[in-house]
Amino acid sequence: MSKPIVVGVDGSTSAEHAVRWAAKQAAGRHVPLRLVHACMVIEAYTPVTLPVSVSEALAQQGREWLREAALLAKEAAPEVDLSTHLRSGPAAQRLIEESESAGLVVLGSRGLGGFTGLVIGSVAVALSTHGHCPIVVVRGEEDRAEKPVVVGVDGSATSEAAVAFAFEEASRLGVPLVALHAWSDLSLYMKFSLPPYGLTWTEAQDEQRRILDEGLAGWREKYRDVEVRLVVTADRPAHSLLEAARDAQLVVVGSRGRGGLKGMLLGSTSQALLHHAPCAVAVIRPHS
CATH class of the missing domain: 3.40.50.620 (HUPs)
Incomplete structure (x- = not known):
């Protein structure tokens, strides 16, 4: 930049x-x-x-x-x-x-x-x-210089922009990057539980982790100096990211994720973090 x-x-x-x-x-x-x-x-x-x-x-x-x-x-x-x-x-x-x-x-x-x-x-x-x-x-006054950067990943266009920003920040700061994907969509689980998948809830969770890992492969190749920690939770994105923010210096999210309603310019997850996160919050728009 x-x-x-x-x-x-x-x-x-x-x-x-x-x-x-x-x-x-x-x-x-x-x-x-x-x-x-x-x-x-x-x-x-x-x-x-x-x-x-x-x-x-x-x-x-x-x-x-x-x-x-x-x-x-x-x-x-x-x-x-x-x-x-x-x-x-x-x-x-x-x-x-x-x-x-x-x-x-x-x-x-x-x-x-x-x-x-x-x-x-x-x-x-x-x-x-x-x-x-x-x-x-x-947000907050505590010195968190050595703590990781956390990024919310959901596969949306704004999420991809957030991932790019987060990798660059983690690389520049010399800290780990926590890539968090939270899914609690029952319809998504039902999709994985039917043929040809036929997965249990635990297996579906592992499948989500595999998809997350593959989705970040290109970024990991570009930023080989960044230690990446993958976190997949069967929970609401806002709750999971707020939990992860407790031990982070920066949380990066897209302005509106995959679940955002048409016409909403700021998603519920980014709003929750802006209101309640204990650390700095970066909000990335698609054109940022």
Whole structure:
């Protein structure tokens, strides 16, 4: 990846974690880091003349947040090449625009605008749904640098893109890759239990593992340095991936998997991970 990494800045603790994570990523990939803050003013009229306009006050605050974020980024990765950008308008819209020329957009799980009780921000959901490049939502504060990358595999187009991203990350980070395929589809089991297969549940599970292994053969050949661990579970994908995330530094999923309903731009599995994963989550769209 030669395109810059963009990180959304809003002064929140969550955004600070995202800045540190993104700075290390940018330094490791040898790409620029763009710190972006977007502020929007809803015009209001008053007979009282204010000494400083609301828009200028918000801009000043934005510049201060960007300055603080730059210090955090340099602290996390002194060698990183960074720039700060103050933009006007809705944060989600501006970051979606940024994603058109970015290699990665990084966000905190919930910004200053989040409501108490919400564990994922609206900007993160918007970017995961409409972004033009991979989106990473940084969750948790624990240092997980030595832990593996986990990727959800289900054979869909977005899953294939997620696998490509996950292998590249595992190779660059020098950590194992856990390729997880979860299946709990009774109709799929019934298919395997009928001729010409005639398999038991355990045999069907083994067959799923074989299919997963064969599906990753090309990637394993390309990334021979990556230790690959195959995991097949007869469970819901979201539950299995959340369990695997407990011992991971990054979970990679497609924006919508094989089971997604037509018209849904963000699948239930990716939404569950964005809301509940204990580590960073990368959401990959088909064109990412």
